[in-house]
Amino acid sequence: MAGAVLLARDDAQDAAVETVLAVAETVALSPFTVESLAAPDPVSRLQPYAESTRLATHTDFIVVMAPDRRRYSHPKPELIGQRFTGAIEGALNGGQVVEVFAGSLGESVRAVVPVRAGDGRIVGLVSVGITTEEINRRLTRQLPTLAVVTAAALALAAAGAWLLSRRLRRQTHGLGPAEMTRMYEYHDAVLHAVREGLVVVDGNGRVTLVNDEGRRLLGLPEDTGTDRLVADLDLPAAVDELLASGRPAEDEVVVAGDRVLVANQRVTRFAGRRLGTVLTLRDHTDLRLLAGELDSVRGLTDALRAQAHEAANRLHTVLTMVELGRTDEAVRLATAELAVAQQLTDQVVGAVTEPALAALLLGKSAQAAERGVEFVVADGSRLDGPALPSRDLLTVVGNLVDNALEAVAGTEPPRRVTVFVRADDDEVVVRVGDSGPGLPADRVTDAFRRGWSTKQDGRGLGLALVGQVIRRHGGRHTVGTAPTGGALVTVRLPRRS
The missing domain is CATH 3.30.565.10 (Histidine kinase-like ATPase, C-terminal domain)
Incomplete structure (x- = not known):
């Protein structure tokens, strides 16, 4: 929640910067502003115009000033004619100034832009600002909505996490990460150590596991990977037929190359759903x-x-x-x-x-x-x-x-x-x-x-x-x-x- 508030505060401040820049540029480009700065009494013309614009744009101050910082408008009339406090050098050079400054109305986010005459000369400056207090008030008004959205997101994330955890538990038969790690290590060691060939095929006919003895009995190279269709492996005809059929088999004798093998095949199921087949092979050639x-x-x-x-x-x-x-x-x-x-x-x-x-x-x-x-x-x-x-x-x-x-x-x-x-x-x-x-x-x-x-x-x-x-x-x-x-x-x- 705190992170969301901080992000919302940053967004509100960025929005304030964009607003004061847009309003300042609009006022500076207005022909009325240029004409008023050249009039004998700029204050009588600019003060009403600045105040009406300030109220319409919901900003806290719009100050039109001469290049020497002398104010021609201000929300506090008693400050008109006094010098503007804050940085204006960038605007005097033809650029823009954006800063957070504590002025006569308190700390505010302000922008200063130049006013140019028809010949391109800078004849004045326009400063527009929104106080930090106002930004915080706007943010406070948004907090209930933000809280509702955050709570909904948290609830949705919690529900998703619970559903994902439930699915994982169902897929892993209720085993946790540590139990699954131990089970994998033990089972992998056992599968490669037993002297009986093992071939596991999933429901789509893909070979998911062949242990070392199974590779030896079936003559498969060591680099033969799993997750391949049974038909893609060069298996002996009898073993290929048995795996492709998926039928149960008990102590069935098959010939694989020079070997006589005894095959047992079982269908694996979970919750009534067929998962695939497991084939075991024993070498009975000498016997x-x-x-x-x-x-x-x-x-x-x-x-x-x-x-x-x-x-x-x-x-x-x-x-x-x-x-x-x-x-x-x-x-x-x-x-x-x-x-x-x-x-x-x-x-x-x-x-x-x-x-x-x-x-x-x-x-x-x-x-x-x-x-x-x-x-x-x-x-x-x-x-x-x-x-x-x-x-x-x-x-x-x-x-x-x-x-x-x-x-x-x-x-x-x-x-x-x-x-x-x-x-x-x-x-x-x-x-x-x-x-x-x-x-x-x-x-x-x-x-x-x-x-x-x-x-x-x-x-x-x-x-x-x-x-x-x-x-x-x-x-x-x-x-x-x-x-x-x-x-x-x-x-x-x-x-x-």
């Missing part, structure tokens, strides 16, 4: 590979257990036939089964000198036999020495065979899976065909990028893991139709130097 190898071992164990049970039945049969004296038939039964098993073993071991791959093929043949599937290692298969890392070779062959076995499951006999593995000087070729329903042409891309299988849910990781190995080694793949009518998948990988 999935180990789980696949464990499944292969478990399958081989089950097959060996079944074969042991079957062998025990045949052994009992042979022994019974020997006891019955039918030794020739017993020998033929025993050697026939042995010849079939030995023939496949000799074929695999003779064609594949890589022990891990040979063991894998024998194990898959046992699984196929248990499922009633004919397992054939195609003629011309040959693999000498470590042409590729064993782990990658087992991933390609094992997953292709598993997919083929899944494809023929439940189909009408005869069910058949054919495997061809060969290495030359430049590349390793793996070809697996089956007698199943085949792989639709429009699903080939999805199968190798996002995971697809012939299972009921249509999703798996077999071909996706094969696709990882192909991309890592710079290989290629083709999908065609096998002679038996099913899918024929061919993978070509450059041989390791």
Whole structure:
């Protein structure tokens, strides 16, 4: 309020200066004033004119004087003829004088201007003033209005501040500045320290946060900024689809480059309003590979257990036939089964000198036999020495065979899976065909990028893991139709130097 009063006082004083200057200039430029100064009795003409003008303009004095300071008009007639007190030098030089001066009427704001004759000579001066007391009276009359306006402004500012504070409290869930600072520091440290990828997307599809682990898992550069649309980021296809859809997901397996990720996505809401989605990612690449190898071992164990049970039945049969004296038939039964098993073993071991791959093929043949599937290692298969890392070779062959076995499951006999593995000087070729329903042409891309299988849910990781190995080694793949009518998948990988 005090500041407003001071500003109003300054404005009132400036207005007074403008008023006295305007009135002084008007009187000085009046032809009547010039004529009166040249008359024999200037006082009789100028005193009534000055007083009427003073009353009309609401000023406190109008003094017309000679250049030697002698007054020709004054609100106090007894002072007419006496010398004017105050500065006039600037006006005598053709300029203006504006000052606050304590004269005969008290302190006042006054202006002095020259009166010029027709030839330009200064023949007199005009001084017009408003007392400081009058300025204060005018200001006092304005104080109620000023107080009302100030109070209204303060009330409006207070209401605005209250509304702004209420909105900020609502936006910050009631947290104060210190609490928000601490929360930001703690949350920022936690988000960058956790070993789980985090991606936050707002309701407009813009990525607002990606932590360090999320950048690593998704292959995003460190300088990739946030506040960008999901479509503008070079994300793996499966992750891009999940973020764009905004649908909830729980422990969904997605393939991102060479990694197998488990994704969970939740929709965030506040007060019933959807704010966006939060996606978390866990790296399960090594775990999935180990789980696949464990499944292969478990399958081989089950097959060996079944074969042991079957062998025990045949052994009992042979022994019974020997006891019955039918030794020739017993020998033929025993050697026939042995010849079939030995023939496949000799074929695999003779064609594949890589022990891990040979063991894998024998194990898959046992699984196929248990499922009633004919397992054939195609003629011309040959693999000498470590042409590729064993782990990658087992991933390609094992997953292709598993997919083929899944494809023929439940189909009408005869069910058949054919495997061809060969290495030359430049590349390793793996070809697996089956007698199943085949792989639709429009699903080939999805199968190798996002995971697809012939299972009921249509999703798996077999071909996706094969696709990882192909991309890592710079290989290629083709999908065609096998002679038996099913899918024929061919993978070509450059041989390791």
